[in-house]
Amino acid sequence: MAAxxxxxxxxxxxASSALSQDSLIGVNIGTEVTNMPxxxxxxxxxxxxxxxxxxxxxxxxxxLLAFAHTGIQVIISVPNDQLLGISQSNATAANWVTRxxxxxxxxxxxxxxxxxxxxxxxxxxxxxxxxxxxxxxQAALITANLDRQIKVSTPHSSTIILDxxxxxxxxxxxxxxxxxxxLLKFLQSTGSPLMLNVYxxxxxxxxxxxxxxxYALFQPLQANKEAVDANTLLHYTNVFDAIVDAAYFAMSxxxxxxxxxxxxxxxxxxxxxxxxxxxxVENANTYNSNLIQHVINKTGTPKHPGTAVTxxxxxxxxxxxxxxxxxxxxxxxxxxNGTPVYTLRLAGAGAILANDTTNxxxxxxxxxxxxxxxxxxxxxxxxxGKVDCSALMQGESCYEPDDVxxxxxxxxxxxxxxxxxxxxxxxxxxxxxxxxxxxxRGTCVFPGSAKSNxxxxxxxxxxxxxxxxxxxxxxxxxxxxxxxxxxxxxLLLIIALVFL
Numbered sequence: 001m002a003a004x005x006x007x008x009x010x011x012x013x014x015a016s017s018a019l020s021q022d023s024l025i026g027v028n029i030g031t032e033v034t035n036m037p038x039x040x041x042x043x044x045x046x047x048x049x050x051x052x053x054x055x056x057x058x059x060x061x062x063x064l065l066a067f068a069h070t071g072i073q074v075i076i077s078v079p080n081d082q083l084l085g086i087s088q089s090n091a092t093a094a095n096w097v098t099r100x101x102x103x104x105x106x107x108x109x110x111x112x113x114x115x116x117x118x119x120x121x122x123x124x125x126x127x128x129x130x131x132x133x134x135x136x137x138q139a140a141l142i143t144a145n146l147d148r149q150i151k152v153s154t155p156h157s158s159t160i161i162l163d164x165x166x167x168x169x170x171x172x173x174x175x176x177x178x179x180x181x182x183l184l185k186f187l188q189s190t191g192s193p194l195m196l197n198v199y200x201x202x203x204x205x206x207x208x209x210x211x212x213x214x215y216a217l218f219q220p221l222q223a224n225k226e227a228v229d230a231n232t233l234l235h236y237t238n239v240f241d242a243i244v245d246a247a248y249f250a251m252s253x254x255x256x257x258x259x260x261x262x263x264x265x266x267x268x269x270x271x272x273x274x275x276x277x278x279x280x281v282e283n284a285n286t287y288n289s290n291l292i293q294h295v296i297n298k299t300g301t302p303k304h305p306g307t308a309v310t311x312x313x314x315x316x317x318x319x320x321x322x323x324x325x326x327x328x329x330x331x332x333x334x335x336x337n338g339t340p341v342y343t344l345r346l347a348g349a350g351a352i353l354a355n356d357t358t359n360x361x362x363x364x365x366x367x368x369x370x371x372x373x374x375x376x377x378x379x380x381x382x383x384x385g386k387v388d389c390s391a392l393m394q395g396e397s398c399y400e401p402d403d404v405x406x407x408x409x410x411x412x413x414x415x416x417x418x419x420x421x422x423x424x425x426x427x428x429x430x431x432x433x434x435x436x437x438x439x440x441r442g443t444c445v446f447p448g449s450a451k452s453n454x455x456x457x458x459x460x461x462x463x464x465x466x467x468x469x470x471x472x473x474x475x476x477x478x479x480x481x482x483x484x485x486x487x488x489x490x491l492l493l494i495i496a497l498v499f500l
Contacts, residue, residue: 158247169249376429
């Protein structure tokens with residue numbers, strides 16, 4: 001009996017760990033694309049990337065049919081141009097739910113309906129009908145006996161929050177109180193989340209240098225550079241957490257303290273025009289990799305540590321036909337042919353969004369960097385980093401060419417592969433970068449190459465120095481159990497001990 005209970009305990013921990021990672025990150029699927037992949041191709045990509053949450057900006061029939069029996073959780077949307085009709089007629093709302101929800105559920109796992117998008121800030125003349133539309137959709141779900149399975153909310157721009165720092169002093173734009181207060185009452189009564197679009201990129205750009213780039217990108221900060229809320233003494237190491245907590249505090253200012261937050265959009269553009277210097281592949285990769293790690297680790301926010309904030313990355317594909325600056329067309333993780341725009345640095349984060357479709361990434365030394373810095377990083381890798389550098393010895397396969405760039409590339413990549421390609425393990429104080437080109441040459445076969453039969457395990461405790469730290473650039477990943485997980489775990493342990 002005790003053995004059975006211990007087996008169940010092990011299975012519980014394994015399942016909890018998997019669910020805690022894979023159920024927290026989703027992606028938005030925009031369709032302003034020249035050659036939009038077919039719904040079947042979209043689903044194939046999602047499944048290959050282990051993405052089990054998506055948000056659609058409509059309720060497209062072919063897409064909903066493609067999601068049937070996949071288990072992927074789907075948020076569908078009422079477009080802004082349909083708000084007025086739904087808000088004025090219960091019959092119109094009922095018809096919408098019949099056609100777009102009941103016709104597909106439960107085969108298609110619809111979990112929420114986003115009614116409109118950023119209505120208060122982008123369609124102000126429709127603000128007065130927003131709550132009515134929510135209520136009519138909710139009433140239609142109740143009639144269809146789907147209200148317990150499917151939540152109803154509406155995504156907001158974070159700009160509805162004023163004075164977002166310090167977070168403890170944040171409040172909603174009082175102009176919208178006639179809408180915000182009844183909206184929050186609705187969300188509280190239905191157990192629905194506040195949907196929020198969180199874009200540190202725009203906060204950083206609009207701050208005119210006040211917000212440091214590293215603070216926006218989740219990069220490590222020295223303790224004296226962390227932002228501290230003087231009222232709560234909470235330390236903020238990134239813009240994302242500060243915005244989310246600002247929303248929590250703004251709700252509490254109106255006496256709503258038990259409404260969860262769901263981040264419906266967050267991301268960073270990978271390309272911009274001449275004036276958008278910080279819209280780059282490197283910054284987009286850094287932001288999204290760090291954001292995903294932050295979310296799946298269930299880090300929570302300083303106000304609610306350990307409380308996971310489910311987050312949807314904006315977006316799956318680059319939408320090349322979107323109007324506006326170049327950056328508006330380059331938020332995607334993938335091109336429409338299914339290849340990644342960049343390779344997310346997510347080793348150690350489970351299978352979720354492991355968007356290196358070839359699984360062939362390598363760490364190489366950057367060109368045109370200080371040779372002394374390269375030598376110091378090489379010495380660290382082959383010393384404290386515990387990399388096997390024997391192949392670089394004279395007469396060995398990787399000795400030639402005998403220069404610091406070539407030798408550093410081998411050592412950096414060996415460390416990167418040994419650490420499981422973990423985020424931050426290819427930095428070495430800024431002299432290394434990730435590439436998809438195999439640097440192997442002749443008989444010098446690099447670890448991680450398809451030419452190599454060597455298996456490198458993600459072990460050792462030595463950490464590569466990053467650009468912002470004198471010690472480490474890679475943070476070990478741990479499983480963070482929720483309160484419910486710990487409660488069940490404790491119960492199972494007690495039962496096991498009784499029967500031992």
